[in-house]
Each structure stands twice: as structure tokens, then as C-alpha cells.
Amino acid sequence: MSRPAHGRPEYHKINKDLFVLTYGALVAQLCKDYEKDEDVNKYLDKMGYGIGTRLVEDFLARSCVGRCHSYSEITDIIAQVAFKMYLGITPSVTCNNSSRNEFSLILDKNPLVEFVEELPAGRSSLCYCNLLCGIIRGALEMVHLAADVTFLQDRLKGDSVTEIGITFLKKLDEKKYRRKK
């Protein structure tokens, strides 16, 4: 559907409130449509996956990052380049295991929850920002990296920080790769 940009592309920013409020309206609508938190979380993850598979192309075109040689490099790029580019924040990265395939992104500031005081009543296991997990998972899959991405800690649930865990799984075989819907 998109037409390719002609000449020098302009990278537009939008009003942050518009984005944050739109996301909030989306989550509110999903809470109306689905009774269980798990269903809302799954839907957000699936949506994020769809966004991530497309966003990664935009990211690679604009950031001109070179080939990465380790999971740690990839996670650093996600935190320092991608998050910065799209959300204006830079989470810090920690490695969680010695085999160096489990990492955490610690979000000090999370613009998506700017207008959220607390989770709605009866929605204590809602992962409000689960879209982010889906986006990361979808983006990684498009570069042939399978990963599990989940929220390990969430300030909205009472934890002290918001932490996204990325576990890199076995590298997808490029020849057998099929794009999943």
C-alpha cells in the first residue's frame, strides 16, 4: 500500500500526546472487548508483532546500523537506537545469564503510561505496554532472530521499575523461514 519516498525523505515527528492517548484508547477498547487480561495481553502482543515486522524496515533504512555480531550488540541497538528513535527514551540494558542470550531492558521513563495513574479495577494482570513486547519480537523475527519478549517487572503493577526481558532463542534457519501472520 505504501508508495516509496521520492527524493530526500522527511522523517516526521508527531505530537506525543496524540500517540499516548491513541494507545490508551486502544487498550481501553480492548478491555471492553475482552474480559480476561490474558486475552488483552495476547491481542496487544499480536498487534505489536504486526507493527514490529513493518517498523524494522523503517528502522533499518533510517538508522544504517551495520551487521551485529552478538545478542548483546543487538540488545544495545534496540535500547540506544530504536527506542531513542521511536519513543525518545533510552532504556538501560543488563545481561541476565552467563550464556548471554537473556537480556533485560530497564525503562526508567515510559511515555506510554504518561496518563495512566493505575491499572483499572479487576485488571491486575494487564500488561499495559505489551504492544512493545510484540514490536520487539516481530522486528527481531524479520531479521531472522527468534526471541521471547515479556514484561518481567511493571511499575503499573507495583514493581519498582519497568523491565522488559528478551530471551534469544535458536537462530531461525534462513532457508526455511516463512513469514508468519
Add this chain to the structure above:
Amino acid sequence: MADEALFLLLHNEMVSGVYKSAEQGEVENGRCITKLENMGFRVGQGLIERFTKDTARFKDELDIMKFICKDFWTTVFKKQIDNLRTNHQGIYVLQDNKFRLLTQMSAGKQYLEHASKLTNFNIDVP
């Protein structure tokens, strides 16, 4: 500031998500459009609350429409409304020649139907 690409993709996913999860007959009876309008209404309400915090009270309807066409549209879409028409009897037509939510779509006729789905989102601004 957030990035436009991310917002456009989110918006696309929201629209296609609403239509995909629609049950039989919902597309025809306009329930999908209502859902999108409701979300847009909610967003519009929040935005207006934030933007008009320190503004003086609006004198009349035309004043409100001017605010929407100039200040509001500029803050949200980085440009003003191109044309505002009214019949002075409560009906206003806002024309945007380069609506940001649709510029990424190609100009072919086949996408016209999908384009209308995308515009429904931001129609409801109180």
C-alpha cells in the same frame, strides 16, 4: 515527540484489527466505524483538554472551529486545515488536502475504500 512511522503503523493495525475482529454483519451496519469513532472521540477529548487548559473561553461556534482548524490541527498534524466551509446553520466542512494519516497510501482507486476506514478514527473531536 514520538515518531510518525510508529503512530501510522499503530493506527493501521487498529483499523485492520477492528475490521478483522468484526462479526458477521458488523461491517455493514457500521459497528466498526462506530468503534473507531469512539476511540477517536476519546483521543480528541483528551487532546482538547490538554490544549485548551490555558486558553480563553471560546466566544462562539465559529471561534471553536477556527481553533480546531488552526491551532488544534497544527499541533496534531503539523499543518492547518486547508479549507473551512460553513452554511452558517451549524454545518462545517473541513478540508485537508494532505491528510497525514493517508499520505502513506498510494493514490490508486483500489485503496479508496480502505482510506475511508482510516479517516473515521479522527473525525470525532468535541
